[in-house]
Amino acid sequence: MTIIIPACSECGMSNTYQYSDNFVCADCGHEWPVTQSTADTDAEPTIKDSNGNILSDGDAVVIIKDLKVKGSSITLKMGTKVKSIRLVDGDHEVDCKTDMGQFMLKACFLKKV
Ligand SMILES: [Zn+2]
Structure with missing residues (x-):
């Protein structure tokens, strides 16, 4: 090299x-320093919605399909709006507060609005 x-x-x-x-x-x-910037390595993993738009904290999203909430009888209906999401680490990367409570959802079931 x-x-x-x-x-x-x-x-x-x-x-x-x-x-x-x-x-x-x-x-x-x-x-x-040889490495000019550590920004790339420190960057948060990019989380994208179902359309490939990059999501960030505070974004408003819509749920694009009915999602049954594990361990409950609640179903989050397609079209449910979430006003302010919070991104977290893990398998379900989006923390959503809705009228029915707080849920962890996968970004692929959401659409940025
Ligand atoms: Zn010099």
Whole structure:
């Protein structure tokens, strides 16, 4: 693997080298991380609705099919609106508060409105 070492962002000289996880400039001593951003690795997993739209906390959604709630006699009807969802980790990634209570739903049964 060839690592391309960029020129120093401080002084513009190309007398730079990699030292451990940093690039170092031999001319001015400036150091900067090899990995420019950790944002990608820290990013939340993207959760998409049935149409492939990305869902985020606070979105309003509609349930696209009747869903029977496990362990109860409640059925969430198709077309039920949820005003403000909350995304969570796990198999059922969307936390929904409805008039009938709070439920954990799969994003594939929801549509962003
Ligand atoms: Zn420099």
